[in-house]
Amino acid sequence: MVFRMSAKGKPPRLRLLRWLREILLVTQPPLLLLRLRAAALALRGGDARRGMFVSSTRRFFLQRRFPMQSKATPCLILLFALLGSCAQRKDDGSFPSRNISIIVPFKPGGGFDLQARMLAPFLEKYLPNKVHVVIENVSGAGGKMAAVQLGRSGPNGYTIGLIGLESIAFMRATGQLADDPQNWSWLGQLGSEPLLVAATTGSGLKSPADMKTKNFRFGVTSEMLPSAAILCRALGARFQPVHFDGSGEVVLAAIRGDVDTWVFSWPTAIKGVRDGQGKLVSLFVVDKARLVSVPDVPTLAELGVEAGAGVYAVGAVSRVIAAPAGLDANVREILISAIEQAGHDPQFIEQMKHADFEVVTAGPDTIRTKLKAAVEEFARVEITQ
């Protein structure tokens, strides 16, 4: 059935009716009913030619003849069962008895990923049995996917995560995490790097006082955004963020003059200033005392800014290792000890230093205190966007 449609030249109301009619004719409900009837007939086993329309599916089944008995079928089932059972791992009771995975919240190649990969062989060295430590990248949503995955994993010690403490605190403070990270089993810390703020020479920003008065653009990544907002608040400056995907892009933008200032953990920041072709200069570090590695950069306090303890709580990037809540005490002790030993291994420290990372270990209690302070600070300040 073919219909020619033309509604031109008719008065509007009639045209509308015509269009409605055309649409009905196109979808053709009566034909649908006929089709259903034909299908029902065919299913009941009527002759394929008598029904108006036989669906291809039905014809397909009619044409096939399935072997009802086959010698191979029971063999297949047996094989399935065998394969299934031997794929199950034997647990002889001592921890660890199979591979451990470290969840990393970002894609391969980033700071977290690098540190996890550098840690893996040393963790293998200090764990009791010979097992592999595998990296699992669960990127997405600024680290939230990794946090969620960690929270959902079984508390058996075989899944741990290397995460950013301040990011977790921010997620908790803004209600993005259902379970309280305070309950997680905190196992250790790889580093805690205070933030360093740098500015372009072209922006005219030379001190926090300038930041208070001038109109400037703050280059941020989603990881740095909350801390940057809090810093601006502490400085009394207007927060005008420009969002980028990674630290490299922010540095490039600064060189180009698209942003006036940015903040990162000090190793990343110093690298950016060094690669900045002379256009970038460090302003200050967010720490109570000057950093040993960058002694010529002043602190916030030295430049006359009164910042509360909360600002210092969120003014760093702490890379910590956590496991889901409810971990067995014995397993936890083994993991904490292995991480502690790895953190003090001179080879590991050397390797991290090569990559411009400084190893700063911390115990679970210190981590919990920091987490609490960070959550409180983020909860106080509303990051509006």
Added chain:
Amino acid sequence: MNLWFEGFQLALSGANLLFLLLGTCIGLIVGVIPVVGPSFGVTLALPFTSGMDPATAVILLAAIQSSAAYGDSIASILINVPGGPGTVASMWEGYPMTRKGKAGTALGIATGASFVGGLLGWLSFVLLAAPMTAFALMIGAPEYFVLGVAALALISIASKGETVRGLIMGCMGLLLGMMGPDPVSGITYRFSFGIAALEPGIDIALGALAIFALPQLVTLLEEGGTIARVAEVKDSVLGGVIEAFRRPRSLIRGGIIGWLIGVLPALGTSAAGISSYLIEKKFSKERDQFGQGSIDGLTAAEVGKGACVLGDGITSLLLGVPGSVTWAILMAALIVHGIQPGPRFMTAGVLPYTVFAGLLLSQLMYFVIGILLVKQLVRIVHVPTEILVPIVAILCFLGAYVTKNYVFDIWIMVVLGVFALGAQRNGYPTVPMILGFILADLVEANFHRALAIGFGSYAVFFTRPISLVMIVLVFLFGARPWALEFYRRRRQGSRKTTEPFSVKSGEFYFGGAVTLILLIFLASSFRYSSEVRLFPVIVSAAGLVLMAYWLLTTVSARKIERPISEDIHSARGVPAILGVLLVAVYALLVPAAGFIIASMSFFVLVMFLSHSRRESNRWKMVSVLTIAIGLFLLSFERLLQVNLPRGLRW
């Protein structure tokens, strides 16, 4: 000069050559698996390189990267399933050639063109490094935005012939690309519809796989037989290579575009391959043959991809900004071995030159090995589809899962795949959809970034010299076809009889589904703040307007017929509906019974349903293959230390 010499010497020394070979082989295998591309291969090899010499480590990883990017083309050309994000465009020309029985030629063209692309990229890297880095530094957010808008215009080239529906699918692709963290603040997670797994958005590689692979697999299963429609045809790999070399204009055009896209950090191999292809379509003399196996098209797509892989290296090595995920990993490897990529990279002694030497040698290596191996791989096209399709489907599911270790990714793939299948069957082109998907972030993120850079003023697009020049160029080139058409119409008079052609009822059904989806997105957008919802609202509204326009013009001007019979195709195989159902069941089985069991069951089911004659030997073959699949997956898991889903029992 002697640094170069030393670098090559180091790269060619005994152990390094062996690792070069090893890396090429690993990369080829990884590349052939759908979806997983160079980044997966390099990530896998990274832990093993920690004990190695820096030069050896870099050579191994560079070899894996180059040959994986090349290996991706193999899957795309032979089975029309994207082997990796960069080879989507190669599918469109390479696969029709395979159907005609010229798979060897197609692979030869791909090998030759990739090699030339890599070579061009390498030469530009070495000779034009300084001006290129200066160029990369000058391109900021406003320029990227204008570039993105120009690229969106490519959608119209991609959908020639079905422009309105192509644009609608472009809007759908854009909306899909907007799912995930918003580019304004990164805090709002858009369009997750309450599902946590949708919050990071959909990966481009996964999207490409879903949109192209699944419909292809279902169609293949439906047709039965083998991929190659013609049994024996004179077909030579070397002949293909020579054909590619005989097209210097396509090579250079595609190479330059791929290279430029590589140099810009925000754009990757997918954009490069597709852009080179589409621009070639505009300029090539063979342009009517595009879509049916045009050599120009395949050459352009491959050379663009090959050049981009190396172009990405420029910003990675010389500016410290990773040009792609794979390069980010390569950079990480360099850092672990004490070499700092960035402006001070060239001062690190002989090692940077070894890196360059390694990159060039890896191009040569995959070229040579490719030509040797590819002839064997062509045999795949003669395997009956009933065996091939479930195996490829299992590989696709594997690829979909291992990218982020999320079972939900498999479901996303199935849902998107079913949508794309519906689109293909009802005359809605899927190419614009993938283009929109790729470009969404580029356009939106850079728009908001540009505004922030300009302190909120729109003048930022016009006050920056490069941006202004680009806008003028886009206007001139974009407006030109419209202006020409306008004048042509004026001269010819407006009596243009639109040829009435038939429209299937299925198109209306699908159109209804698209309208519904657009409405849902539009409605959801209003939950977000005004900046965050700006683009989604514009895009979904545009889509709805276009949909309405299409509906009106179609209803008023064309014949409408319902399909007289659905069974126009020779349905020797499994009908599409059943194929989709099988895939859906497989996807549901994975979390329930574990990946390995689900895959084996899926294979058995498909074989069970697709044989047409009673053959008792067949069960032996099926059981052997099933066990082989199970063993392969087990060893994949153990060797590569990937954790496949275990199922509910464990």
